[in-house]
Amino acid sequence: MDAKNSILSLRGVKKQYEGAPIPAIEDITLDVGYGEIYGLVGENGAGKSTLIKTIAGAIGLTDGEIIYKGGKLICKSPAEAINKGIGVVYQEFNLFPNLTVYENIFFGIEIKKNGFLDRKQMIRKSQEILRQLGFELDVTKRVSALSPAYQQATEIAKCINHNVELMIMDEPSAPLTEKEVGKMFEVVRKLNQSGVTIIYISHKLNEIFDLTDRISVLRDGHLVHTFRTEEVTEQELIREMVGREITEIYPEKDFRSGEVILKVENLTGAKVHGVSFELKRGEVLGFGGLVGAGRTETMRLLFGADRKTGGTVYINDKKAEIDSPTDAIQNGIGLIPEDRKQQGLVLNKSIFFNCLLPSIGKYSRSGFIRFKEARSDIGKLYDILKVKAVNQGQLVSRLSGGNQQKVVLEKWLLRDCEILILDEPTRGIDVGTKQEIYQLIKDLAAQGKAVIVISSEMPELIGVSHRVIVMHEGKITGELKGDEITQETILTLAS
Numbered sequence: 064m065d066a067k068n069s070i071l072s073l074r075g076v077k078k079q080y081e082g083a084p085i086p087a088i089e090d091i092t093l094d095v096g097y098g099e100i101y102g103l104v105g106e107n108g109a110g111k112s113t114l115i116k117t118i119a120g121a122i123g124l125t126d127g128e129i130i131y132k133g134g135k136l137i138c139k140s141p142a143e144a145i146n147k148g149i150g151v152v153y154q155e156f157n158l159f160p161n162l163t164v165y166e167n168i169f170f171g172i173e174i175k176k177n178g179f180l181d182r183k184q185m186i187r188k189s190q191e192i193l194r195q196l197g198f199e200l201d202v203t204k205r206v207s208a209l210s211p212a213y214q215q216a217t218e219i220a221k222c223i224n225h226n227v228e229l230m231i232m233d234e235p236s237a238p239l240t241e242k243e244v245g246k247m248f249e250v251v252r253k254l255n256q257s258g259v260t261i262i263y264i265s266h267k268l269n270e271i272f273d274l275t276d277r278i279s280v281l282r283d284g285h286l287v288h289t290f291r292t293e294e295v296t297e298q299e300l301i302r303e304m305v306g307r308e309i310t311e312i313y314p315e316k317d318f319r320s321g322e323v324i325l326k327v328e329n330l331t332g333a334k335v336h337g338v339s340f341e342l343k344r345g346e347v348l349g350f351g352g353l354v355g356a357g358r359t360e361t362m363r364l365l366f367g368a369d370r371k372t373g374g375t376v377y378i379n380d381k382k383a384e385i386d387s388p389t390d391a392i393q394n395g396i397g398l399i400p401e402d403r404k405q406q407g408l409v410l411n412k413s414i415f416f417n418c419l420l421p422s423i424g425k426y427s428r429s430g431f432i433r434f435k436e437a438r439s440d441i442g443k444l445y446d447i448l449k450v451k452a453v454n455q456g457q458l459v460s461r462l463s464g465g466n467q468q469k470v471v472l473e474k475w476l477l478r479d480c481e482i483l484i485l486d487e488p489t490r491g492i493d494v495g496t497k498q499e500i501y502q503l504i505k506d507l508a509a510q511g512k513a514v515i516v517i518s519s520e521m522p523e524l525i526g527v528s529h530r531v532i533v534m535h536e537g538k539i540t541g542e543l544k545g546d547e548i549t550q551e552t553i554l555t556l557a558s
């Protein structure tokens with residue numbers, strides 16, 4: 064591939080954020096061919112999002128140049144980029160939440176009639192595009208009222224409406240259910256067949272292998288290798304990404320049965336119908352099922368985040384009154400929710416501050432906060448999770464998406480909960496850190512704590528759980544132990 068046959072060429076691209084000690088990306092040279100589906104992979108903080116933000120004009124370059132369709136590309140804003148045919152579906156959605164769906168789709172290219180906005184026509188066209196994508200929705204709704212899948216469809220519709228020739232997608236599958244991912248893939252393939260070039264970023268390597276023609280690996284801000292997809296194995300790709308060999312992602316399971324720490328009887332609430340189960344110390348209990356099976360809802364009831372209409376919870380054989388998250392935390396229960404955006408990271412504060420905040424009590428002695436002890440504990444977790452930052456003092460707003468998630472995990476792990484519930488613990492996290500998180504789960508259990516893991520990734524559920532409870536439509540449909548835990552048995556119970 065050379066610049067002549069390429070829709071997009073990068074030459075020596077470098078970006079150093081203001082105040083950052085080292086560049087986020089440096090010396091990036093690559094060519095994306097017309098009509099290609101080009102994959103971009105790398106660990107959290109490797110520079111993927113930074114790279115595409117430079118292409119899309121969201122941030123400026125420090126050095127280097129970008130050539131688009133044979134000419135030098137200078138975009139000072141995403142709006143300018145999309146008008147030149149470069150659209151981005153961001154990791155963090157980038158729509159105007161207070162505008163309607165059709166206003167977003169027509170942003171900057173509004174249809175006018177006699178000098179006035181032609182709303183009718185824009186609404187009709189927006190509906191048409193979305194319908195072609197397989198989405199029926201009221202396009203006069205505000206974007207903020209939509210589910211993630213519909214927000215994403217709106218972003219894609221916006222790209223289509225602007226006739227983009229290059230569509231860049233930054234972890235588009237992260238907020239979607241499996242079924243929605245399948246649908247998104249169809250859309251991407253259809254667009255590609257109609258001539259649109261795609262750059263696709265994901266931590267889910269199966270998606271990368273499914274979709275792409277070529278894959279570039281970023282490591283620590285440098286492009287370390289570009290492969291033809293059919294010529295590389297998953298092992299090789301992982302080795303390039305993390306710079307070391309990872310053979311076993313899941314640690315060996317060893318479960319020494321302890322006493323029952325949690326007993327849930329007949330838990331009932333919206334979307335949850337009479338759920339009962341027990342959890343022992345030392346155990347990792349997986350919850351399987353299709354998205355929408357009521358697993359998250361069950362845990363929210365247990366945690367006091369939603370109101371239960373019935374059921375009893377026993378902790379260490381004593382009845383526990385849990386009507387709020389505060390009650391749950393006082394009872395030793397921690398919940399790391401799947402939607403970490405709502406998990407309240409204080410973006411303009413440091414990693415240290417964010418981690419310490421909920422654990423201040425733990426580090427206070429007679430009116431003083433033991434900062435040194437906290438710093439040391441936070442530092443240990445920071446190392447294990449491989450948070451990529453300058454140091455603990457770095458503002459959370461300056462972390463990559465995946466590293467922000469790591470801070471949420473860290474914050475909860477610091478609290479020393481006796482019962483820890485993890486809802487989709489590795490979403491958006493790179494493969495090297497996944498391994499560390501699985502080891503951490505194992506260690507917590509080995510210390511006599513009890514862990515509940517909800518995961519839609521079947522290998523993960525099978526890889527970490529001693530026992531799996533499967534749910535369907537708000538009810539438990541079965542329980543699997545040891546060798547019984549397989550993809551087939553879970554799927555049979557799940558549907």
Ligand SMILES: Nc1ncnc2c1ncn2[C@@H]1O[C@H](COP(=O)(O)OP(=O)(O)OP(=O)(O)O)[C@@H](O)[C@H]1O
Nearest residue numbers: 080087107108109110111112113461462463464465
């Ligand atoms: N606004 C910012 N100011 C300073 N540094 C930043 C800023 N945004 C990102 N960085 C740094 O740039 C580096 C690359 O971040 P980037 O978001 O591009 O990573 P990424 O590959 O997209 O990671 P992820 O998989 O976690 O999304 C990181 O070290 C990050 O801390």
Ligand SMILES: [Mg+2]
Nearest residue numbers: 112154463464
């Ligand atoms: Mg990113």
